[in-house]
Amino acid sequence: MNDSEFDVQVERYFEGSLDEAAMAALEAELTSSSRRRERFWELGEIHALARDAVRMGVVVPISSGSSGVWWTWRAVAMLLVGLLLGVGGTGALWAVTTSLTRTHSERLLSLEANGGAVVGAELPRGMTENQTWGGDLARWFGGSGFPKDSIRFVEASGEAESINPTSCDVYRIVDLRPLRSTESGEMVSLEFSAEFLDNRNEAGDQIRFTTRIELFSGEPSDFVRRWPRSRVAAVSAGSNQVSSLGGVAGNWRRVTANAFVPPAADFALLQLVATRKADGMPARFEEQYVGGIRLKLRTQPFSAGNSADRSPLR
Amino acid sequence: MSIPDEHVLQVQQLFVAHQSALRAFVFGLWPDSQEAEDVLQEVFMTVTRKASQFVLGTNFLAWARMIARLEVLAARRRRGKREVGEQRMLSEGVMSALVEACPSDWASEGRLAALARCVGLLAPHARELVRLRYFEERGPSQIASDLGRSVNAVDVALSKTREKLRECLRRQQPLGSSL
Numbered sequence: 285m286n287d288s289e290f291d292v293q294v295e296r297y298f299e300g301s302l303d304e305a306a307m308a309a310l311e312a313e314l315t316s317s318s319r320r321r322e323r324f325w326e327l328g329e330i331h332a333l334a335r336d337a338v339r340m341g342v343v344v345p346i347s348s349g350s351s352g353v354w355w356t357w358r359a360v361a362m363l364l365v366g367l368l369l370g371v372g373g374t375g376a377l378w379a380v381t382t383s384l385t386r387t388h389s390e391r392l393l394s395l396e397a398n399g400g401a402v403v404g405a406e407l408p409r410g411m412t413e414n415q416t417w418g419g420d421l422a423r424w425f426g427g428s429g430f431p432k433d434s435i436r437f438v439e440a441s442g443e444a445e446s447i448n449p450t451s452c453d454v455y456r457i458v459d460l461r462p463l464r465s466t467e468s469g470e471m472v473s474l475e476f477s478a479e480f481l482d483n484r485n486e487a488g489d490q491i492r493f494t495t496r497i498e499l500f501s502g503e504p505s506d507f508v509r510r511w512p513r514s515r516v517a518a519v520s521a522g523s524n525q526v527s528s529l530g531g532v533a534g535n536w537r538r539v540t541a542n543a544f545v546p547p548a549a550d551f552a553l554l555q556l557v558a559t560r561k562a563d564g565m566p567a568r569f570e571e572q573y574v575g576g577i578r579l580k581l582r583t584q585p586f587s588a589g590n591s592a593d594r595s596p597l598r
Numbered sequence: 599m600s601i602p603d604e605h606v607l608q609v610q611q612l613f614v615a616h617q618s619a620l621r622a623f624v625f626g627l628w629p630d631s632q633e634a635e636d637v638l639q640e641v642f643m644t645v646t647r648k649a650s651q652f653v654l655g656t657n658f659l660a661w662a663r664m665i666a667r668l669e670v671l672a673a674r675r676r677r678g679k680r681e682v683g684e685q686r687m688l689s690e691g692v693m694s695a696l697v698e699a700c701p702s703d704w705a706s707e708g709r710l711a712a713l714a715r716c717v718g719l720l721a722p723h724a725r726e727l728v729r730l731r732y733f734e735e736r737g738p739s740q741i742a743s744d745l746g747r748s749v750n751a752v753d754v755a756l757s758k759t760r761e762k763l764r765e766c767l768r769r770q771q772p773l774g775s776s777l
Contacts, residue, residue: 311689331629333622
């Protein structure tokens with residue numbers, strides 16, 4: 285097999301289209317030469333990274349005369365079809381899917397979005413421990429085509445200790461302790477997602493939208509009192525973002541962040557952010573929204589061995 | 599002997615810091631994105647369970663990659679016999695040799711960021727191909743159908759696009775440069 289043929293076989297391997305004979309030939313090449321093994325990783329890196337590059341929010345307008353479609357990260361949630369958060373409800377919705385290897389439980393947690401606040405009302409300013417949305421200047425929003433309980437970003441200010449005048453941050457603390465598993469030997473992760481809309485009709489400066497989830501130990505009240513210094517103590521975190529130049533009004537984009545839940549995690553800080561590098565500070569926002577906010581708890585059993593004392597939420 | 603919680607936490611934080619590279623590594627050994635996500639969660643569990651065996655300050659990624667290799671094999675065994683048309687998996691021996699050859703900064707966070715920049719530099723038609731292949735997860739035959747082109751033409755175009763990305767990545771951040 286010459287170099288060019290080897291490259292083709294490796295590309296096919298990463299495309300998942302090698303038949304058995306071709307796979308055997310590829311294995312023989314990989315066994316015979318360290319140079320081949322180096323080339324394998326060199327070729328495979330693009331395949332392995334491309335999906336994550338999308339997660340990072342690379343913005344790619346579709347060409348060929350259509351300027352209005354953007355990349356959005358189609359989250360891991362292909363398993364989760366049809367589950368919608370019961371905003372305003374008090375319960376939780378459970379779903380169980382069976383994969384080829386194990387059973388997953390997925391639980392959508394109620395976030396009781398606005399607690400009865402009316403459309404147009406400002407969100408509470410700053411960080412609060414009472415498990416409601418608050419933060420920089422933002423308002424509840426409603427309208428045709430908008431998810432229930434949407435939030436409109438207004439200005440990157442409002443917190444007493446605002447740490448970034450380019451970002452309008454909306455926060456919420458979620459206490460994880462009531463969710464501690466009654467089952468031993470479970471693995472837990474949280475998936476936090478929301479839909480963002482940049483409703484500018486004309487293209488303009490870049491605005492970045494971020495979902496972030498950070499997990500902490502201890503009492504939320506202590507955390508709030510020491511905010512934002514307390515932030516450095518996160519025991520786990522995940523974030524994801526997309527960027528927009530506008531010009532695609534009405535195009536909601538879901539952004540999903542995942543975080544593993546380690547044993548010490550007592551509560552989660554959820555964060556929705558719009559960031560804009562404006563000439564004037566603090567940055568202002570006119571037509572940027574977030575809605576369809578979901579928090580999903582995923583559990584799965586440990587697969588083998590002694591599972592005692594392993595529950596991350598125990 | 600009980601494991602100090604603080605040590606386990608630090609090991610878990612290392613996992614979180616390296617999870618993109620580990621996800622890519624798992625994908626390299628088993629090019630199936632959904633399976634890679636599941637295996638990655640298994641890796642996290644094993645890393646947590648074996649945290650006491652890891653010495654802080656040593657090479658976490660190398661240690662976690664060894665665990666990842668074993669988890670890929672275990673997941674494949676659990677899955678059982680392959681289905682008709684499914685690609686055969688690399689043998690354990692070849693996988694071991696590959697793990698040893700994997701550069702330490704392969705698919706690192708820095709290279710991921712560099713690749714994101716490189717995608718942004720592609721011509722629109724090439725970006726569209728990348729979008730269809732890696733975001734929409736469509737195979738070359740589906741892409742060919744969507745675009746009204748032959749499968750061979752799509753294969754060639756995808757190959758050229760990936761080569762452009764590799765060249766861009768080489769310019770921006772050569773492998774081994776962040777060691």
